Amino acid sequence: MKVFFITDLFENRIKCWVKDDEKFFKTAATRKILGVVKHNTVTVISGNSGMGKTATSHHISLHLQQHEGYQILPITDPMDIEKYYIKGLAQIFVFDDMCGVFSVDQHLINSWDKVSSQILTFSKEQKHFRILVTCRLQITKNSKFEKLSDKLNMKSCNLLSKDLAYTNDEQLKIASCHMDLEHVHQLSRVIISGLDMFPFLCDMFGRSEKKDMKMFEFPIQYFKEQFDHMQYQNEECFLGLALLVIYNNTIKTNVFIDESIDTGFKKILKEVFECLGLSNRPSKLYVLKQLKTLIDTYITSYIENNESIITSKHARVFDLLSLYFGKKMTKTLVKYATPDFISDRIQFESLEEVHDEYTIMIPPCLEHLYFDRMEAEIMRNNFYDVFGNTQSHFELYQEQFIDFFSEKKDIMEKLLHNRWPLYLSSMYGCGIFVQFLLEQHKNTPSNLLQDSSDESSFEISIIDDDTEDDCTDLNRRQIKRINAPLVVACTEGNLQIVQTLVKYGYDIDCVKPGLLFPLYAACYCGHTDIVQYLLACNCKVDLEDHNGQTALHGACMKNNKDIVSILLGKGFNINKQGFKKETPLFIACTWGNLDVVSILLKYNCDITICNILSESPLHIACKNGHKDIVKVLIRNKCDVNVINELGRTALHEACTRYFRYLLDEEEDTWSSENEEDDIQCEEPTVENDINVIEDILPFNSTETFRKEIIEILLHNKVNPCITDCFVILHFI
Known part of the structure; x- marks a missing residue:
């Protein structure tokens, strides 16, 4: 029943994908990315807007649906993964x-983080x-994304x-899917090579009635002229956009x-209409039509959710619309967006900072309107958008913010x-x-350096009610604790803020339930x-x-080898x-961190200590298929015949996992024998560049390592006859 419900839920959206996919050209990149998706749980396609990221992801998903029986789930909330997952079904x-x-988007980062263990x-x-x-x-160059990428x-x-x-040649073939040969021949190599958003422009060219090659030569100017033309030819469409x-x-x-759904919509419609200087005010229904x-x-x-939703055809379309109307109705946008x-999307011109070409720049004469809007958000407790916006980390902006609000008693x-405000400023590096x-x-009676039970002191509003609990859950738990700003600054790597907080009395050795202590947070991250x-600062060692858990445990888990060396040099246990x-x-x-294992052995760690289940480090390395670590442990004379509480040796762990893999392979009914020849999976090229396909191994590579581990153990005096040896004898 659940399978049919999910299928119906996304049916219309996937039908749109199928229609758009009719004009998709399969490049070499498509085939390589398909190979990555087949061999890995989580794959991210990155690039600039308009390059075909979304179209490629849709095509690959449709291919897996058609040829390997996968169910496609287009989601907009990471928590939907847990909601719609069905064990035993290819999804x-x-x-x-x-x-x-x-x-x-910090809300999305938090949601992905929350569902990561379930993934x-x-x-x-x-x-x-x-x-x-x-x-x-x-986005991929942001440290928060990099941490999430590592975690997933x-x-x-x-x-x-x-x-x-x-x-x-591939770009010309992409163009030929949307354009006639006459126009394709007008595309010079210079024009093509200078356009990251070439696939998007080809698609828009194919959909346009007037085939104007200016779209490729001056895309922003071209779309501005199209929107200007729409204003005079079809005011209702213009107003709707x-x-x-x-x-x-x-x-x-x-x-x-229905006015009851959004009581402010009528007022917004009226002000947008007047701001744009349109002639005849249409009815709401006619604008929709x-x-x-x-x-x-x-x-x-x-x-x-049984509601019809309108959105732009492509993210780049919305970038162009935002830039256009950002200039056309700046005041109204600041007030109501x-x-x-x-x-x-908004940044002050006066900051003179680098910005995206689609960023809406606010002139100095309108900055007070922006701060008026921030005042309204503060009064609504919407602190995420006040302290986590795209320009809040600029020092000049922070100074302007303080100048505007410092004399407003109610805001202060x-x-x-x-x-x-303090917690988010510490998080975002302000x-x-x-x-x-x-x-x-310091100059006001405050309970800042005490754990708080006053609910009003940590109220916060998230505009999207559906994401409130998921996105702020972790921060909600932390913020009641005395040391939350210091811990989040250590987590995010904001050294200057850490120094400031310590100067004002925050405790570097504070340990509270549900909150990392500062040194652990910095070592882990x-x-x-x-x-x-x-x-x-002489924080407490160990x-x-x-x-x-100590800070050393955290550093070892995340393979932060330089930090491991620093801690050991300071005498950590x-x-x-x-x-x-x-x-x-x-x-x-456990985590396969070979470099850290080598450092610990260099500092003469005890290789014989087992965990609560009497498992040795060799047990866990064999269980998880870490061949190189197995070699290092054996080279350092670990006991290969240690028996855990279940009566199993490291050899049992390696053999059992490999035996299960063989059984799974025999039962595997998923086949791609009937796939189209032009999209057969290629093994991706492995390069050192982290922005290229990374660390791709054949699907059964871990199991190949397990077989090699078995051979290593058998050649190093392991006793295969300890306790139950049925599975082991299967391989001897």
């Missing part, structure tokens, strides 16, 4: 712009469980990389019909009474905000400079959390047993 979850569009569980119990996501290139073990396919970039921008590319059609005539050119629609639109009371808030707290600073009595060596062996 591919598809997510566009996984961590935000213009900038990193790991699903990947282990289901061989045909896949997640395929897209991400803009600038994502395999990166960058469409701009040498290995995946389109050739000139302006509303789509106000509502940040997602507008429910019911707001045109005319807007729908743009479906398959500028917009598309889909059904979600959704908070996340304001947060992601709000900022000082609530704990979120050093001047942190300094200012701490200085104000790999921030060497903060680790060195905390050690220089401090433990409530599970008995190398053999400390933490959660489940696991030593740092045991943890490094």
Whole structure:
């Protein structure tokens, strides 16, 4: 029953994919990315907007559906993975712009982080469980994305990389799918090579009535002229597109019909109409009717939760619309656009900072309107968009913000009474905000350095109610704790803010349930400079959390080898047993961190210490298929015949896992023998560039390592006759 429900839920959207896929040209990159998806649980296709990331992800998903029986699930919330997962069913979850569009969306980062452990569980119990996501290139360069990528073990396919970039011939063939030969021949190599968004422009050219090659030569100017023309030829369509921008590319059609759904819609419609200087005010229903005539050119629609939703046909279309209307109705946009639109796409001209070509620049004369909007968001407790927007980390912006609000008594009371402003400023690296808030707290009666039970001091509002619990759950738990700002600054790598917080009395040795202590946070997240600073402040060596874990355990888990060396040089207890009595060596062996294992052995760690189940480091290395670590442990004379509580040796672990793999292979009914010849899977090229396809191994590579591990153990005096040897004898 659940399978049919899910199929019906996404049926209309997938039908649109099928229609668009008719004009998709399969490049060499498509075949290589298909190979990556087949061999890995989570794959991210990155590149600039308009390069074909989304179209490629749709094509690969449809291919897996047709040839290997996968169920496609186009999701918009990471938590939907847990909601729609079905054990035993081949599924591919598809997510566009996984961590935000213009900038990193902290809500999405938190949601992915929350579901990450479940993803790991699903990947282990289901061989045909896949997640395929897209991400803009600038997002992938953010440290938060990099941490998430590491946590999910994502395999990166960058469409701009040498290995995946389109050739000139491929680009001409892409063009021929949308254009006649006469226009294709007008495309010069110079024009093609200078356009990252070439596939998008080909698609738009094919959909346009007037075939103007200016679209390729001056795309932004071309679309500006098209929108200008629409204003005078079809005011209702023009007005509808302006509303789509106000509502940040997602507008429910019911707001045109039922005033109770959005009581402010009528007022917004009136002000947008007047701002644009249109002549005859149409009815809401007529605007909707005319807007729908743009479906398959500028917009598309889909059904979600029994509601019809209108969105742009392509992310680049919305970029162009946002830039155009951002200049056309700046004041109205600042006043009424959704908070996340304001947060992601607006920047002050006066900052003179680098920005994307589609960023809406606010002149100095309108900055007060922007701050008026921030004041409204503060009063609504919407602190994420106030302190986490795209320009909040610029020092000049922080100074301007303080100048505007420091004399507003009601706003200052709000900022000082609530704990979120300081916490989020510490998270996002807003050093001047942190300094200012701490200085104000010093001069004001405050419970800042005490654990708080006052609910009003950590109230926060998330505009999208559906994501509130998922996105803020971790931060909600932490913020009640005295040391939350210091811990989050250590986690995010904001050294200057760490130094400021310590100066104002935050405790570097504070341990609280549900909250990492500062040194552990810095070691786990790999921030060497903060680790060195905390050690220089004489933080307690071998401090433990409530599970008995030390900072050394965290560094070993995340393979932060430089930090491991620093900690050992400071005299950390190398053999400390933490959660489940696991030593740092045991943890490094569990996660396959060979470099860390080598460092620990160099510092003479005890190789014989077992965990609570009497498992040795060799047990866990064999169980998880880490061949190189097995070799190192044996070279350092570990006991190969240690028996755990279940009466099993390391050889049992290696043999049992390999035996299960063979049984799975015999039962595997998934076949791709009937796949089309032109999209047969190729083994991807492995390069050192992290933005290219990474670490791709054949699907059964881990099991190949297990077989080699068995051979290594048998050649190193392991006793195959200890306890039950049925499975072992199968291989001898």
